Amino acid sequence: MSAAVHPRHQRVAAYAVIRRTLADGTDEILLSRLAERISATEMWTLPGGGVEHGEDPRDAVVREVHEETGLAVTVGETARVYSAHLPGVRRDGRVVDAHALRIVFEGWVAKESPAPRVVEVDGSTAEAAWKPIEDVLSGRVPVFAMVADALGDLQPPRVQRLAAYGVIARDGAEGEEWLLTRISSHGFHSGAWTLPGGGVEHGEAPAHALAREVLEECGVECEVGELLGLHDVHFTGTAPDGRLEDFHGVHTIFAASLADGAEPYVAELGGTTDAVDFVPVGRITSDEVEVHEVVRHALTLRRDR
Numbered sequence: 001m002s003a004a005v006h007p008r009h010q011r012v013a014a015y016a017v018i019r020r021t022l023a024d025g026t027d028e029i030l031l032s033r034l035a036e037r038i039s040a041t042e043m044w045t046l047p048g049g050g051v052e053h054g055e056d057p058r059d060a061v062v063r064e065v066h067e068e069t070g071l072a073v074t075v076g077e078t079a080r081v082y083s084a085h086l087p088g089v090r091r092d093g094r095v096v097d098a099h100a101l102r103i104v105f106e107g108w109v110a111k112e113s114p115a116p117r118v119v120e121v122d123g124s125t126a127e128a129a130w131k132p133i134e135d136v137l138s139g140r141v142p143v144f145a146m147v148a149d150a151l152g153d154l155q156p157p158r159v160q161r162l163a164a165y166g167v168i169a170r171d172g173a174e175g176e177e178w179l180l181t182r183i184s185s186h187g188f189h190s191g192a193w194t195l196p197g198g199g200v201e202h203g204e205a206p207a208h209a210l211a212r213e214v215l216e217e218c219g220v221e222c223e224v225g226e227l228l229g230l231h232d233v234h235f236t237g238t239a240p241d242g243r244l245e246d247f248h249g250v251h252t253i254f255a256a257s258l259a260d261g262a263e264p265y266v267a268e269l270g271g272t273t274d275a276v277d278f279v280p281v282g283r284i285t286s287d288e289v290e291v292h293e294v295v296r297h298a299l300t301l302r303r304d305r
Helices: 057-069 133-138 145-153 206-218 281-285 293-304
Strands: 008-021 027-034 048-050 073-091 094-109 125-132 158-172 175-183 197-199 222-238 244-258 273-280
Touching: 008 057, 008 073, 008 145, 008 244, 027 057, 027 133, 027 145, 048 057, 057 073, 057 094, 057 125, 073 145, 094 145, 125 133, 133 145, 158 206, 158 222, 158 273, 158 293, 175 206, 175 281, 197 206, 206 222, 206 244, 206 273, 222 293, 244 293, 273 281, 281 293
Parallel strands: 008 094, 158 244
Antiparallel strands: 008 027, 008 048, 008 222, 027 125, 073 094, 158 175, 158 197, 175 273, 222 244
């Protein structure tokens, strides 16, 4: 007697691995919990779902993530395809020979995004939430194998950034003061003060980049002097656009000066700088002011000279 032949059922779906790192260093991933009619026990999965006929998979991810979490996702260029043959499973009330093709993209949402919430009514998702990756990998949060596989395969992209910063000093009531800029909520290390400056554009001389960045951030022109030294930093964190990156910053540090009477101010509204001020060096060395480590490195360079 021949074995029963079940009808074939093939489904193409698209999902996104959406991660972030909190200020305390906790790594989280955005997940969707399946509705009870789909899974009687608690089970979480990547946000995403079926690709409709004629629909681009990236468009499907954007649509599905919004329906399941209420968030607007940006989808990267990288993706992994997972294939699963599931003979004898039940789909839509009947037993089928199923073949699941799952396209998993890297995705990210804006840092200022609200808490996730399910938008779709009577869909397959009961809840959406950020979950610690440590809890996912340890099994404390029950997930499908695809989640752990995608976390292992889709690592944060490596980004290397060359930047130019300036040590701009003057004499003040409390001794030497340095011009610093405070990093806004849109940047890495939000709330910390750093040296004025920023990224070097392709083909741009670092000294020219510093002069341009000081004008854009502080609204004043500066004269760039000698190169004091180099600094670098390596960490994994959430970029200003919300993307999780394996980030390596290489910083050139110059001496620079302003014209007499120049008064710096926040010239670029809505950017990565939300305050500009001359800060007494004594308040930096005494830890009264939270500063980025590039500032402390610049202090060491000045001291050694």
